[in-house]
Amino acid sequence: MRTSTFDELDLAIVDAVRCAPRASWRELAPVLGVDAATISRRWSRMREEGVAWVTAHPAGSATPACALVEIVCLPGRSGEVADVLAADVQAATVKVTAGARDLLVLAQAPDLYRLSAYLLERVGRVPGITRVRSHLVTGSALDASRWREGALSPEQRRRLGAEAEAEARTGRGAVLEAPDHRIVRALADDGRMPLRRIAERVGLGPVAVRRRLTRLQKTGLITFRCDISRLLSGRPVAAVLFGSLQAHDMDSVQGRIRRFSGVRSCSLVAGPHNVVVDALLHTTEEAHDLERSMSRELPSLRFQDRSVVLYTKKLLGRVLDEEGRSVRAVPLVADDLPEHQEALHERRRAAALQ
Numbered sequence: 001m002r003t004s005t006f007d008e009l010d011l012a013i014v015d016a017v018r019c020a021p022r023a024s025w026r027e028l029a030p031v032l033g034v035d036a037a038t039i040s041r042r043w044s045r046m047r048e049e050g051v052a053w054v055t056a057h058p059a060g061s062a063t064p065a066c067a068l069v070e071i072v073c074l075p076g077r078s079g080e081v082a083d084v085l086a087a088d089v090q091a092a093t094v095k096v097t098a099g100a101r102d103l104l105v106l107a108q109a110p111d112l113y114r115l116s117a118y119l120l121e122r123v124g125r126v127p128g129i130t131r132v133r134s135h136l137v138t139g140s141a142l143d144a145s146r147w148r149e150g151a152l153s154p155e156q157r158r159r160l161g162a163e164a165e166a167e168a169r170t171g172r173g174a175v176l177e178a179p180d181h182r183i184v185r186a187l188a189d190d191g192r193m194p195l196r197r198i199a200e201r202v203g204l205g206p207v208a209v210r211r212r213l214t215r216l217q218k219t220g221l222i223t224f225r226c227d228i229s230r231l232l233s234g235r236p237v238a239a240v241l242f243g244s245l246q247a248h249d250m251d252s253v254q255g256r257i258r259r260f261s262g263v264r265s266c267s268l269v270a271g272p273h274n275v276v277v278d279a280l281l282h283t284t285e286e287a288h289d290l291e292r293s294m295s296r297e298l299p300s301l302r303f304q305d306r307s308v309v310l311y312t313k314k315l316l317g318r319v320l321d322e323e324g325r326s327v328r329a330v331p332l333v334a335d336d337l338p339e340h341q342e343a344l345h346e347r348r349r350a351a352a353l354q
Contacts (some may be wrong), residue, residue: 004045006232011151013039014052014228018148019160021054021191021224031159050325051229054191055317057092057332058184060220062176064108065115066092066137068269068276069123071103077128078102084126086314090118092332094314097240099307104240106316107134108332135271141254144265144278144316145225149233174219179204183212184222188317189329191224227315229324235262235280238309239287241294242273249300256298262290273304284308 009032016028025036025043032039046052058064073081078096082103085091093106107123109115124132152160176184182202186193195213199206216222230236245253250268257266257277265278279290291303312320317332 004049008151010042010046011149013042014226015148015151016160017054018226019157021226031156050327051232052226053318053326054224054226056184056187056191056222056224057316058176058221059223061174062221064110065112066106066108067115067119068135068137068267069105069107070101070133071105071129072131073102074128074130081126081128082313086319087330089331091314092316095312096310097307098310100305101307135269137267137269139268141266141268142258142263145223147264174221176221180212180216183209185331188332225316231323235282237281237284239279239281240307241277241291241303242305243275243301243303244273245275245301253298253301260290260294275301
């Protein structure tokens, strides 16, 4: 696959899209100081080469049940197992790692019932797997959608309204309706898909799509995220740190974790490690540097394990090649969700009577 040379303007465009994922090129042009045609041309090139893309996923009260799954494989089988799991809708992210686990998978499903079924009935039966250990995700101290390369100035970020947008998502109790599932599914393929194309995909008019999409964004039922290949990023090394916090320290430490350079996301999980930090680093040596600095600044956070990611096979619904370029999308929202809700309730009622 042909790969172009990228420069600081490309990174600035990526960070601008991260701040305002569905803003038009005309809206971004004055902030970046270049014309809209240049932004459009450069973004199209990055997207076509698979080095930058925008996806969307349910959030807020529609956030799926998630688990971080550690998998140990037979010698020489980790790549094969990663390929198999990457085809699953429920396996949002699949990483091949060095350390105590061969694979690290972010599994998700609309509810705990279906997540449990996936973990117990699917993952554990994949040939080549010898051990599976799952940790339910109970919260997020830092979401990966907030990650920035640092290519924009504070003034540029202010003009894009990134912080105000993040704080405006307050729709408690809002739910995804059947047409909303189809919209989210379309945007999982391309988070910048034009309204007219979304309308064609979901069988609604553009006005109805605009109204529903506005509701999804205002109530926080959908989150947009821009990801890039390590070919474009200045931080090509991914590491995962597993740590523990006392329950009474969680609130005070969560906000401080966000300040460390390289920390891309931080999840709270139920398990022997209750804090899992994902970091993007310049070199493998920086993994210990980050751990030391976090331990020094946050003495109540104790790290007990760590892994370096050898390669990412799938990242939030995008299957990647060996250089981290997006090659295809696997939808994060299944086609049959609305239609099978009643069947799910019936299974639950039957189980409760047994």
